[in-house]
Amino acid sequence: MPEGKIMKALSGFYYVKDEEKVIQCRGRGVFRKQKLTPLVGDYVEYQAENDQEGYILDLKSRKNELVRPPIANIDQAVLVFSAIEPDFSTSLLDRFLVLVESHDIDPVICISKMDLLNDAQTEKINRFAEDYRKIGYPVILSSAKWEDGMDQLKPWLEDQVTVFAGQSGVGKSSILNALNPALELKTDAISNSLGRGKHTTRHVELIGIGSGFVADTPGFSALEFTELEVDQLPLCFPEMVKASEDCKFRGCLHLNEPKCAVKEYVENGEIMEYRYQHYQQFHDEIKSRKPRY
Incomplete structure (x- = not known):
């Protein structure tokens, strides 16, 4: 057959x-x-x-699947964020990272509009970029125009099935158009009243880029953890997975348990405190989620 x-x-x-x-x-x-x-x-x-x-x-x-876009067997997600306008948010990035990790998809972080920053802002974004690189995530920094970011991004797309996701209004469609001008994806102007980008697509398609394929529709519109359980959450933070080998209790949730290595790592700065705070927030959010019948 x-x-x-x-x-x-x-x-x-x-x-x-x-x-x-x-x-x-x-x-x-x-x-x-x-x-x-x-x-x-x-x-x-x-x-x-x-x-x-x-x-x-x-x-x-299937090795994995997404609801939006409806697509299966994705290798990686390019998470597109801007350094400014809208401001870079580690909380939103961590939310995307958890969703991507929970679907067994490798993330690549892209931060654009670096050319619009002053020196202090640039230093701050560079520090965040280093934090995420230490965890093991690739981070690409680009100007607003994305042409210089393309040379950095293209090698990551080879032999991979990639979906783009990230903040609204940061130009995901513009990147896809820059990768393949034949796409001519509609990039509606940012709606000023909402500060959100509007995206218009009618179907899903995998477009060949070099030896890889890219989904022509940005993914992850819903950012609630509807499918994730509390015991799966620690597995979506790679630095905690590593540290948890030294926790006293197996299945430690790194909250109130005694002799928790993760909390020690946070105290001595080996795990970023803001990442741990987001972990606690996401844990509370999942725990207070209303059961579905």
Whole structure:
């Protein structure tokens, strides 16, 4: 049975790439019965009626999936933040990082508009960048125009399936357009009343950039931890995972437990205090979440 990868989903059709050819497929009715929806990024078995059309017969197992954009088997997320206008927020970045980590996706942090900062502001952002690099996250610093950031960013996209996410109004669509001008993504002006960027897309598609693929729709619009449980949260902070090997109790939540190595690391500055504070906030948020039935 031939196999391929769904590159685009539009109006009930799935465009399956098998080496050099793309077959327009419909999903089988059995997927509806099983409450399965084929997603862009899925590896599938299909049956071709002819050179152009066919049916998807089977979905291969996924390593991960997102609801927005509806896409599967993502390798990494490029998290786009601005240094200013809107101001850089470690709290918002940590929220994105937790969501990305919880989906088993590797993050790459991009901070733009560095050219709009004064010396003190630049120093502050550079300090934050170092903090995140110490944890092990790649951090790219760019000007507002992004052309210089492209040379730094492109190598990260090779051989990866990448989704872009991040602050509203920071130019995610502009970056995608700079990567592939043929995209011509609509970048509606920032709505002044809300201070938010408006994004308009109708379907999801994987676009080839070099040897990798990029989703043409920014991801993670909802930032609530609806799927995450409190015992999974510490696993989304890599520096805590490392430190927790020295905690007295297995399954330590690093809050009130005795002989907690994470709290010691925070006290001696090996774990950033603001990261630990965000961890506590997220923990409280998940714990107070209303149960869903």
